Amino acid sequence: MARVNLERRAAIGEAKRARTRAAILEAARACYAAPEPVSATVDAVTQAAGVAKGTFYLHFRDLPALEAELGETLIAELSERLEPARLAVVNPLTRMATAVTILLRDLAAAPAQARLAARAAVMLPDVAKAVQARLRGDLADAQAAGLLAVGSVDLAVRIVVALVEQASSLFSTSRIDATAIPDIVRAVLRAMGCPPGDAANRTNEAALNADAFAQRTSAVTGVVS
């Protein structure tokens, strides 16, 4: 009887395995983004993915492990979405305003994504941390340039995060729509210390920047049902 090539054999299942793993991740995204909070359980995820419960544990140690991976994906997507525009804007406050505008537009356009983001910010500290790191950089620059009225950069970061998270939560429940975005961005800038007129100007500039970098939205938001 002919010998079986074990290494070859070991590679056979990889495609199938990868497909199942992706299905579980995708189902988890859908669960976390569901309109009424489906409690994110292993049973719910596996049922949504159409696989048996045991299969879950072949691919992830437990639910937190899956959440961590999902979080990394979200961070990568956010980064890919925001960095190009951020790199193109020199003034730190306008840069921050541009990123906030793009982010809020995406969230307004995709409530499911907004729900996912809102929950990720609460449940996945790493996602929040990664976003805040960039924000902290911008605000530290602003402080160095004498543009920041808030005493500590850390507090300024918290203020921006609070406003964006609130907006995200309002988008996710459709209590506001995209037309409120400039109002929110102006409020963020004013909170940072911009005089009202200056805040309005920067918000307009941020909107133009966001227009210029508006391509590829679907690549990010199209994934979630």
Added chain:
Amino acid sequence: MARVNLERRAAIGEAKRARTRAAILEAARACYAAPEPVSATVDAVTQAAGVAKGTFYLHFRDLPALEAELGETLIAELSERLEPARLAVVNPLTRMATAVTILLRDLAAAPAQARLAARAAVMLPDVAKAVQARLRGDLADAQAAGLLAVGSVDLAVRIVVALVEQASSLFSTSRIDATAIPDIVRAVLRAMGCPPGDAANRTNEAALNADAFAQRTSAVTGVVS
């Protein structure tokens, strides 16, 4: 054998009953205000109260029913704490700033109370609604007086709530202390549309108002361990 007076008999246990009920409510407060989020379960509450599980169900239909009652108590306490100062301030934005200052000072002084408030705002929508009703009144007045840069009163309310909730959460984890309060109040006022200088003036005025109404703090915050 002498007859027993049944109506009289029915009233016998009332004091005992009321004491047990109060103990359960108090234990629930402690659970919700615990440093690391003790999951609020019937078992946890009854154990903290030193009563058997069945006793809980003699006094409350279920956990949501207890939470609703706890929420009403919190609303009443907040109202008692904030209304006197609010009634004394004429300008709506300064009134709002005064209320925010008093609230944040209380929360800074009592982390357990801050934790309770932070969780109540998320878990007990009625508490949040009641507070927001007052806030909405102030901000509607401000809009009528042309003091509001935010387009909709509703959005303005959300912005203030977001900032106060973020602050509450930071107090509850001791990531900021009371010295940050003026910074936060100024940021709130600026977000509403006050020019930076005006925001600073109103914040100072609010601090003086808060000083004047600083009595009785212990009556509110002393309850929670």
Added chain:
DNA sequence: TTTCAAATTGACCTTATAGTCATTCTGACA
């Protein structure tokens, strides 16, 4: 067509929590 390592399955176990109820305890009154 047969083989077999890997992938998958789902019944089963464990733990945590909600909620019930027959039984026991308590204490003011007769």
Added chain:
DNA sequence: TGTCAGAATGACTATAAGGTCAATTTGAAA
């Protein structure tokens, strides 16, 4: 001091969720 309605108890059931594993299915290679 004995009575007994009401208060309290805690063992009990039911359910939901995490996690395991012996048995079954899959599919490329032989």
